[in-house]
Amino acid sequence: MPAIAPRLAAALLALSLATGAAIAETRVASWNIEHLGWENGKDYAALAEVGAGFHLIAVQEVMSQDGLDAFERALEARTGADWQVLVSDAVGRGSYREMHAFLWRPEEVRWVDGAALYLDDRDAFAREPFSARFETAEGFLFTLASVHLIYGDSEAEREREAAALAAYRDWLDESFPGTPAFIAGDFNLPPSNPAWAGLGAKASPLIRGGATTLSPVDGRFASLYDNIWAPSGISLPVSDWGILEYPEEILGIDHETARDRVSDHAPVWMTIDARSGHSTFPPLHEARIVADAGDTTRDAAPPALPATFRGNRASGIYHRPDCPGFARISAHNAVTFSSAAEAAAAGFRIAKNCP
Structure with a gap:
């Protein structure tokens, strides 16, 4: 099997890779x-x-x-x-x-x-x-x-x-x-x-x-x-x-x-x-615990957001409404954008599993 090609990590996860300068997070x-x-x-x-x-x-x-x-x-x-x-x-x-x-x-x-x-x-x-x-x-x-x-x-x-x-x-x-x-x-x-x-x-x-x-x-x-x-x-x-x-x-x-x-x-x-x-x-x-360990929902149900573009602030990834992960983002991590350009300007990139 060929090696997996390295890809750029999500912008929000790549927290200042420059050396020598301390960061707050x-x-x-x-x-x-x-x-x-x-x-x-x-x-x-x-x-x-x-x-x-x-x-x-x-x-x-x-x-x-x-x-x-x-x-x-x-x-x-x-x-x-x-x-x-x-x-x-x-x-x-x-x-x-x-x-x-x-x-x-x-x-x-x-x-x-x-x-x-x-x-x-x-x-x-x-x-x-x-x-x-x-x-x-x-x-x-x-x-x-x-x-x-x-x-x-x-x-x-x-x-x-x-x-x-x-x-x-x-x-x-x-x-x-x-x-x-x-x-x-x-x-x-x-x-x-x-x-x-x-x-x-x-x-x-x-x-x-x-x-x-x-x-x-x-x-x-x-x-x-x-x-x-x-x-x-x-x-x-x-x-x-x-x-x-x-x-x-x-x-x-x-x-x-x-x-x-x-x-x-x-x-x-x-x-x-x-x-x-x-x-x-x-x-x-x-604490509120989701009892079903096999459930892929997050800490709370996603908010009622307009069906535009939905981002996950934890990963720096955004999803279109037709992407599999669109409805799986928790209220804690969800952010919305009106366009792909707005999401990209905020440092987000589209999920790799979007069709």
């Missing part, structure tokens, strides 16, 4: 890059095209240092900027082991301290979570943890690990006192599952609807397994968040190719921006 992502580093035909240029719009990425399912190094080099080639890496020891039970990694652009994000695997003395996790503290160029200090919960043979196994994240959250607070902790990764359970009650007393999932795993059917996503859990009840400079549906919106490829050459998971992301005000997230029992 910091975009943080979490991405399960399926078996990164196995001899499985990954297209690293395509991986970098998706990752180029972020400044800090938590990566799950890193299988080798060679694969991680190749991803870092591809990001540097795509962005023209330096990237740095932290990687955990290999974790897992039996012969199957994988690593967590953080990659970041040092002119926008500074690694402060940490690089700690959880001291899991009760063996609650098949793969211990990995955490570190970072600081944005604007001075926001936070802890980021990367989690990949077991899929296992039954949902009960996943629920046991999900319940154990409440104690892990307490450990993060003790290890990094006074620092808000975000727990990101592939949880293999939707946020509607009752097992999240313990963690949900202190944290809230940013992604409350939609789905993040790629269905084999083009344009469809199957399960809301990936997420970022933010501290609840405190003011945070988090201005935006979402799912990057990269096959259609960034690369313009079908799901079969995306699953084979890139990943079967879409990245989830949040934007840290002190200029745009602060958000306070409710604990889980007060």
